[in-house]
Amino acid sequence: MKARHTSETPTAPRDWRARAACREAEPDLFFPDEAGHRATRQVEAAKRICAGCEVRVVCLDEAVTDREPYGVWGGLDEFERQALLAGIAVADLSKAAGQ
8 A cells, every 4th residue: 555645754844834936825716616717727827836835746646645636736626636546647638628
């Protein structure tokens, strides 16, 4: 079984959330309330923040391990994380969506 990256595991960076690039960003970017063009822009902005984050991999690992149902975590939205869990490459998902 894969070790979960939390503050209790010896391999996890301590207090990774304190080092996250999103810690001072607007939460609505990562958890848009609505669908449509505005939500798409919010998610894209959140992903740009994640792209430069030093703890992106740990964040994504926790979201996937916990099956986080909403929002952008570690640079992936909920649909991309579901695809990852299903074994579908995120690049293939983007191609299918025409992005």
